[in-house]
Amino acid sequence: MDPLHGITLEKILNYLVENIGWEAMYDEVKVNCFKFDASIKSSLTFLRKTPWARTKVEQLYIREIKNKA
Numbered sequence: 001m002d003p004l005h006g007i008t009l010e011k012i013l014n015y016l017v018e019n020i021g022w023e024a025m026y027d028e029v030k031v032n033c034f035k036f037d038a039s040i041k042s043s044l045t046f047l048r049k050t051p052w053a054r055t056k057v058e059q060l061y062i063r064e065i066k067n068k069a
Helices: 009-019 021-028 040-049 051-068
Strands: none
Touching (some): 009 021, 009 040, 009 051, 021 051, 040 051
16 A cells, blocks of 8 residues: 555645654755745745655655554
8 A cells, every 4th residue: 555645745744844843854855945944835846846855755754654653
């Protein structure tokens, strides 16, 4: 089963921000939109244009939901 099925990028970001925060996200995925003036909107814009970063964020989300289970 695909853990990302039916989950939007926005839901992934909201979950990660609520559960680990921007700083921890930056520690895992070194992108400026997580460090400087971090917001869901700017992160969505960047991640939609940057496949490698989106993949890393999706992998982080999967790790986090498995850790919570």
